């Protein structure tokens with residue numbers, strides 16, 4: 001059969017090779033013609049069936065054909081490989097690092113927005129911003145703050161103890177004595193910071209939340225200074241005239257201790273936020289206990305001061321109308337993107 005017209009078979013195969021454009025086509029060609037079951041192998045099988053004279057005539061032609069096709073095949077392979085490389089290089093050269101289809105902009109977390117705003121307000125009143133460690137000693141979190149060993153706040157259920165002496169701070173009040181030891185009166189500072197309590201999580205509780213501590217120590221500081229400061233702060237923050245309501249409260253590190261409510265900034269006669277009472281419980285505060293001043297190395301006969309602690313998490317939820325604390329602490333993009 002084909003042995004009779006090797007010449008045209010060869011032309012045929014060469015044409016086919018020339019038309020090949022990719023690796024897949026090349027492989028199909030190889031299987032069909034050059035593999036062990038391919039056409040050329042079959043021709044060699046047929047050659048065996050010829051007589052000696054014919055073999056001598058046809059054999060060399062068939063060998064030539066095989067060589068020629070194999071060589072063309074190899075060239076084609078090389079050519080395709082070079083093309084692929086060139087295309088890859090081209091792509092690299094055209095790669096523009098400044099090009100992006102969508103300009104996705106990040107946004108600040110609501111805590112960051114709020115903290116920035118609060119810091120601005122207090123800085124405008126002459127306060128400085130302070131910070132302290134989240135991993136604390138028992139002294140700064142409890143003993144130094146006049147919280148005796150049998151106080152409920154010390155029970156394991158509330159505190160993440162690391163060992164006998166170390167814990168994760170349960171309140172930003174830890175920074176009070178630290179700052180008294182570092183600065184001299186008169187001093188005024190706020191501490192926005194993270195605290196943790198070993199509590200079950202629900203819509204309004206999480207084991208981690210943010211507090212805002214405030215402290216001012218100078219001569220002749222009284223509850224009046226505390227209330228004026230807080231009223232100014234809240235009025236600026238909520239951009240509404242906020243009134244304060246003061247009730248007695250117990251915190252071992254202040255005397256007198258106060259619970260302070262703010263008039264609801266969202267309504268006039270009661271809404272769901274203030275549970276129709278017109279007031280929102282917002283702060284613990286008071287006049288710093290002389291024992292605490294002593295621990296801080298401050299002369300309590302000369303100086304007095306106020307301190308307050310406020311749920312920064314609660315403020316954020318109030319200000320931005322966030323119904324569930326878990327949203328605030330999640331990485332839910334749909335939620336976070338609203339604050340860009």
Ligand code: PHE
Nearest residue numbers: 171173251284285307308309
């Ligand atoms: N640290 C108190 C709390 O976590 C709040 C507070 C701060 C009360 C400062 C009085 C003075 O509840």
